[in-house]
Amino acid sequence: MDKDLESMKITLDVVCGKWKAMILLKLNNGTLRFGGEIKKSIPLINHQTLIKQLRELEEDGLITKKSYPVVPPWVEYSLTDYGKEIQPLLNQMVEWGEMHLDKDKTPPS
């Protein structure tokens, strides 16, 4: 296992949760609230699953959580510098995916 693969592994760990990359992508637009914004932009995700993925991202240092101790809890998530650095990568993932939305294969012949 050479260094490239090691590096690759780190990135994979961070990005390859089922929803992590999507969360990071949405957070690129700025700070988001838990229920009011994140859940709405990714409707299919489960409440608990979202919490888990957010926590993992937080533990990996990609995002930060800010809780306001008010009566209806208000929690915001935003990218750290660490997390901002990964944005170009995310954009490329979107771009590559767009290129292959239609052509799933390249049937030649």
Added chain:
Amino acid sequence: MDKDLESMKITLDVVCGKWKAMILLKLNNGTLRFGGEIKKSIPLINHQTLIKQLRELEEDGLITKKSYPVVPPWVEYSLTDYGKEIQPLLNQMVEWGEMHLDKDKTPPS
């Protein structure tokens, strides 16, 4: 689920196998033989697991297999155009990972 997320999903499906990105990365250097080269560059991977991941990549149209019907089987894998297009992405994954090999976190204060 908007279009960005759809696109992201496609890329995730392709890249986020435990070893897929690594295989693609190694294949960037050119055509590789199954046992002689791929297995050696990714030593930790299981024989069977490697075959599975390769097959999935082939089904997704990212790589092509070429079998030479000789007595000791000789099988080569190489990237399709489809697969080549994803290389910049892979490189960025490596780069981002390299940047964070050491600093796992950004402990301020």
Added chain:
DNA sequence: CGGCATCCAGGAGGATACTG
């Protein structure tokens, strides 16, 4: 509203053994 604990199911990854 947001978080945690718990439980559960599915599937990806992996081990083993056999063919050509």
Added chain:
DNA sequence: CAGTATCCTCCTGGATGCCG
């Protein structure tokens, strides 16, 4: 050497219910 077939294990994602 490469592939197939089978079986198994673990881990992630998801569902539910209860707290502050």
